[in-house]
Amino acid sequence: MANxxxxxxxxxxxxxxxxxGFSGEKLKILxxxxxxxxxxxxxxxxxxxxxxxxxxxxxxxxxxxxxxxxFLEQFYTFGSIERVRPDIMKQILSAHQEDLPKDHWLLDRFxxxxxxxxxxxxxxxxxxxxxxxxxxxxxxxxIPDLLxxxxxxxxxxxDHLRTHLDQKLLSVNLLPERFTMKELxxxxxxxxxxxxxxxxxxxxxxxxxxxxRHEKLYAGGSxxxxxxxxxxxKA
Amino acid sequence: MANxxxxxxxxxxxxxxxxxGFSGEKLKILxxxxxxxxxxxxxxxxxxxxxxxxxxxxxxxxxxxxxxxxFLEQFYTFGSIERVRPDIMKQILSAHQEDLPKDHWLLDRFxxxxxxxxxxxxxxxxxxxxxxxxxxxxxxxxIPDLLxxxxxxxxxxxDHLRTHLDQKLLSVNLLPERFTMKELxxxxxxxxxxxxxxxxxxxxxxxxxxxxRHEKLYAGGSxxxxxxxxxxxKA
DNA sequence: TTACTATTGTTTCAATCAGAAACAATAAAT
DNA sequence: ATTTATTGTTTCTGATTGAAACAATAGTAA
Numbered sequence: 001m002a003n004x005x006x007x008x009x010x011x012x013x014x015x016x017x018x019x020x021g022f023s024g025e026k027l028k029i030l031x032x033x034x035x036x037x038x039x040x041x042x043x044x045x046x047x048x049x050x051x052x053x054x055x056x057x058x059x060x061x062x063x064x065x066x067x068x069x070x071f072l073e074q075f076y077t078f079g080s081i082e083r084v085r086p087d088i089m090k091q092i093l094s095a096h097q098e099d100l101p102k103d104h105w106l107l108d109r110f111x112x113x114x115x116x117x118x119x120x121x122x123x124x125x126x127x128x129x130x131x132x133x134x135x136x137x138x139x140x141x142x143i144p145d146l147l148x149x150x151x152x153x154x155x156x157x158x159d160h161l162r163t164h165l166d167q168k169l170l171s172v173n174l175l176p177e178r179f180t181m182k183e184l185x186x187x188x189x190x191x192x193x194x195x196x197x198x199x200x201x202x203x204x205x206x207x208x209x210x211x212x213r214h215e216k217l218y219a220g221g222s223x224x225x226x227x228x229x230x231x232x233x234k235a
Numbered sequence: 236m237a238n239x240x241x242x243x244x245x246x247x248x249x250x251x252x253x254x255x256g257f258s259g260e261k262l263k264i265l266x267x268x269x270x271x272x273x274x275x276x277x278x279x280x281x282x283x284x285x286x287x288x289x290x291x292x293x294x295x296x297x298x299x300x301x302x303x304x305x306f307l308e309q310f311y312t313f314g315s316i317e318r319v320r321p322d323i324m325k326q327i328l329s330a331h332q333e334d335l336p337k338d339h340w341l342l343d344r345f346x347x348x349x350x351x352x353x354x355x356x357x358x359x360x361x362x363x364x365x366x367x368x369x370x371x372x373x374x375x376x377x378i379p380d381l382l383x384x385x386x387x388x389x390x391x392x393x394d395h396l397r398t399h400l401d402q403k404l405l406s407v408n409l410l411p412e413r414f415t416m417k418e419l420x421x422x423x424x425x426x427x428x429x430x431x432x433x434x435x436x437x438x439x440x441x442x443x444x445x446x447x448r449h450e451k452l453y454a455g456g457s458x459x460x461x462x463x464x465x466x467x468x469k470a
Numbered sequence: 471t472t473a474c475t476a477t478t479g480t481t482t483c484a485a486t487c488a489g490a491a492a493c494a495a496t497a498a499a500t
Numbered sequence: 501a502t503t504t505a506t507t508g509t510t511t512c513t514g515a516t517t518g519a520a521a522c523a524a525t526a527g528t529a530a
Contacts, residue, residue, distance in 0.1 A: 471530100472529100472530080473528100473529085473530075474527105474528080474529075474530095475526100475527090475528080475529100476526095476527095476528105477524100477525090477526090478523100478525085478526105479522105479524075479525100480522080480524095481521080481522070482519105482520085482522085483519090483520085483521095484518090485517080485518080486515105486516080486517070486518095487515080487516070488513100488514085488516090489513090490511105490512090490514105491510105491511085491512085491513105492509105492510080492511075492512090493508105493509080493510070493511085494507100494508080494509075495507080495508075496505100496506090496507085496508100497504100497507105498503100498505095499503080499504085499505105500502080500503075500504100
């Protein structure tokens with residue numbers, strides 16, 4: 001990671017990313033733990049002067065998940081004043097390098113742009129960055145207290161995800177390339193937090209006309225084998 | 236307006252507001268014209284170090300429209316790199332005050348948070364700010380070339396408005412306190428850009444259960460008089 | 471081979487909703 | 501009283517949705 005002492009970053013501007021994954025049962029997000037302080041927080045970062053906002057977030061995502069080409073979308077920008085906590089920032093940073101000048105840009109007020117990403121849980125090997133001790137998955141229904149307003153950011157991201165679930169079958173981004181109808185339904189249920197009717201779910205998904213049916217998946221169960229589906233590539 | 240020479244603003248951060256009004260026939264937005272240069276642009280501004288993002292936008296809105304307590308919502312943050320145009324900024328600013336130091340923060344790259352506002356067209360007397368010659372209404376289907384990426388911002392705002400039209404009857408914010416069903420339908424049609432079926436529209440709106448019916452409006456037409464409606468105040 | 475079982479894909483049936491048209495009411499002008 | 505334009509409501513039909521029943525089938529066990 002770049003040395004933050006160097007200029008080259010836009011001051012006062014940060015991003016926070018809510019990275020969703022589906023474990024096969026539960027919807028989860030990635031949280032990092034800052035050096036020494038023990039603070040849990042969303043993976044975030046800063047924007048270089050010569051890169052786009054989107055590029056900055058993609059860069060951070062690649063560093064932490066090793067994944068490129070993933071679904072990524074901005075959902076809200078957080079600009080309240082309570083987001084300045086020079087004491088905490090100092091603690092976090094001092095664990096990493098020499099203490100900073102009193103007026104360093106990192107100790108100032110930030111506005112943060114919230115992004116959410118949808119990734120294939122099994123494809124990623126989360127790796128902590130220079131400022132964090134660990135990075136781990138947490139179920140969205142068991143999120144502990146987070147740094148700053150990050151709990152609020154998670155809530156907003158979840159709201160956004162729920163209300164936009166249907167558009168273009170967003171949720172397939174949480175599954176591998178090919179998946180069964182049951183898996184798709186489980187993702188929906190994990191995101192919405194409620195059970196759905198099986199027959200109606202299948203009818204609705206198929207009626208969208210954007211799923212392609214492939215060969216069956218013989219998983220060894222003593223029952224009818226389900227078809228595999230993928231997103232139809234648009235013409 | 237505050238002198239921009241003084242510090243007290245967050246550098247690199249701006250907002251642009253898309254202010255919608257309904258003329259009784261067409262959906263319109265407010266555009267300003269910058270001093271001398273003739274550039275048309277969205278009304279925007281900067282954020283003070285001790286104010287919230289929302290507060291900053293409200294402040295600018297109050298100055299330009301005289302309106303307080305209006306519907307205001309953030310919809311997207313624009314962070315591309317092409318948003319830096321020191322030449323144009325210099326032109327605009329030099330028309331207003333002495334020339335600026337080469338490294339002035341106003342000449343730097345900005346990230347801009349887009350807000351949209353819905354206001355009662357007839358209640359507002361638009362007033363230009365210190366940097367603009369004029370502020371006027373323009374139909375959304377006849378927007379001329381604007382500064383920077385402002386045409387794109389307008390497009391995004393319209394998209395957002397269209398897809399969120401139904402939630403809590405957003406569009407009533409474009410009408411006076413009391414309105415007829417026909418007026419409400421006309422707002423919908425102006426926003427969506429298509430004609431709607433009268434009977435179904437009325438049924439749908441009433442079924443939402445959030446409209447209160449008041450006395451009739453005798454407007455002098457030789458036909459049945461329409462009822463006036465208002466948004467039901469929530470219990 | 472032949473039941474048996476669990477799961478999946480599909481169909482059916484009723485209830486609800488949505489789009490189009492017809493019908494009914496009415497305020498003002500003639 | 502008649503006419504006209506507009507508004508409020510109902511009716512009819514077809515589409516959509518929710519719940520349950522039915523049908524197919526891959527493995528297991530007798």
